[in-house]
Amino acid sequence: MRNENSRALFERAQKLMPGGVNSPVRAFRAVGGNPFFVAKGEGCYLWDVDGNKYVDFVCSWGPLILGHAHPEVVAAVKEAVERGTTYGAPTKLEVLLAEKIQQAFPSMEMLRLVNSGTEATMSAIRVARGYTGRKKVVKFEGCYHGHADYLLVKAGSGATTFGIPDSAGVPEGTAQDTIVLPYNDVHAFNETMDAVGEEVAAVIVEPIAGNMGVVLPEPEFLKALREQTEKHKSVLIFDEVITGFRVALGGAQSLYGICPDMTCLGKIVGGGFPLAAYGGRKEIMQSVAPLGPVYQAGTLSGNPVAVTAGLKTLEILERDNPYPELERKTRQIAKTVSDAAKEASVPVQINQIASMFTVFFTDRPVTDYSSAKRSDTQRYARFFHALLERGVYFPPSQFEAAFVSTAHDDEALSATQEAIRFAMKALAL
C-alpha cells in the first residue's frame, strides 16, 4: 500500500497542529502508525491522497448514515450555497428543521440549533442549572458529552483512548460539582440520588453508550434514571448526539420508551455539516434567552447550508425508513466477526444495536467502562491494521463505535467480510 503523500502531509501537519490533527483520535495514536489523509468520499468509500480506497465504517464518527456525498444532500446543499452561506437572521429552513426534529422527538417541545454536540450538551447543562437553581451534575463513566470542562470527567471517546479521563486544564472547582457514577449501576445511582438528589440539577447520560465502544443500557438502569430524577426534580438529559436518528428516527428514547426532560442531538442531524440541537420540555426551554435568564447564542447557529443538509438527510430517513435494512447489514457484519473469531479461537464480545457496533477483545461481557477497559487494545490495534491493509477502515480506537450506512452495498459488505476473516486469522498467528 502506497502512503508517501499521506506521510508527507502528516509531517507538515505535525509542525502546525498538535498531533497533526484537529481532533485527537484521528492521529491513530491508539492503534499506531500514521493516519491516511482523505482526498474524497463517495457512498461507503473513502479515497486517500495516495489513491488507496477504503470501505468506511467510521462514517465521520457517526453523522454519515447516508454515506459520503449522498446525491440528494449534495444537490440541496449546492442550491443552498448559491443563496448565500450565512445571514445571522432567521430563515424558514430553521423552522422546517425544528418541526422535523420535534416530530421525531416529541419530548423536545422547544429546541435550539447550535453548531456542535459539545455546544448542545454544554447549553443543556446550563439550562438545567438555570432552571433548577442547582449546581450538581451526575454523569456516567465512559460517557462522552463533548469537551466542556465539567463534563471531561471520566469521559469516553478520545479521553478513554489516551487514558486521560480527566483533562489537564480543568480547574478542580469546575469539576467538583460533577458526580461520576458507573454506567448501568442502578444501586450506585439510587444511593447517590437518595443522598444528594435535591442538589442535582441534571443527570446526563448516553442512553446507549457509544463512546467507550458500544455499551447497551440495562432497561432497569434507564428506568431508574427517569424515576429518581422525577422524584428529586432533577433534569434528565439524554445525550443522543450519536443515537438520535441512528438507532431509530426517534432515537434511543423511542426504542426504550423513556421520555427525558431534555435531549441533545448532533452528528446525523447536521447531515455532515456542523450542526447540533438541544431542547426539551417547554417549561424548561423557556428559561433560554430571550425568553428567560439563561444565555446561549451563536453567530453561525442555524446556518442555512448546514440546516439544508440536515433537513434533506432527515427527509430521506423519514421517506425511506432504512432502519430494518441497516440493522440486517450490521448484524451480518457482527456475525462474520463472531464466526471468524470462533474459528480463530480469539475471544471477542460484539456489542451491537441498529447500525452501530464495537468488537471488544475480551471473553467477558462489556456492560460498563471498567469491563470495556478489559479489552485487549493491542489486539484491537492489530485487527484494525489487518483490516486497513485490506481496504477496510474501522475506528482507529477500541473505544469508538463502528457505523454502517445506507451506502454500504453488498459488494462492499462481502469485501469487508473477507477482510474480517483474513484479519482474525492474522490475529490467531
Ligand SMILES: *Cc1c(COP(=O)(O)O)cnc(C)c1O
Ligand atoms: C460526538 C459526541 C458529542 C460531541 O459532539 P461534537 O460535535 O464532537 O462536539 C457529545 N455527545 C456524544 C454522545 C457524542 O457522541
